[in-house]
Amino acid sequence: MTEIVEKLRLELSQLSMQERAELAYFLIHSLDRDVDDNAEFAWDVELTRRMKEIGSGTADGELSDKVFTELREKYS
Template sequence: MTETAERLKLELSQLSVKDRAELAYFLIHSLDEEVDYDVESAWDIELTRRMQEINEGTASGKPFKQVFTELREKYS
């Protein structure tokens, strides 16, 4: 890793969690050089279907705290 990147890592580690999350999101998405429109379309269809289920009251869900607890237990 370059000296500049090492310096940035040190500086960026001092930022708030929110700022680091926004930067991480930006950096991850900056790696996508091309858009797969078939995948984007498929996600749009899936998200529309899920939103419709939520609005109709036919979707089942879990509280986010329960989901994250289960994920931590599974992957820790």
């Protein structure tokens, strides 16, 4: 890791979770230079399907608190 990246990493670790999430979102989307219309359509179809499952009560899932706790434990 370059010195600049390490310095940024240390400074950015002091941000709130919300600020880090917003920055992560920005950075990830800055890598997407080309938009795949087929992929966008497929995601729209998948998200619509999942929303219908949630709305009808047929979706299998975990509470977000449990998922985030498990992720924090795994990656901390």
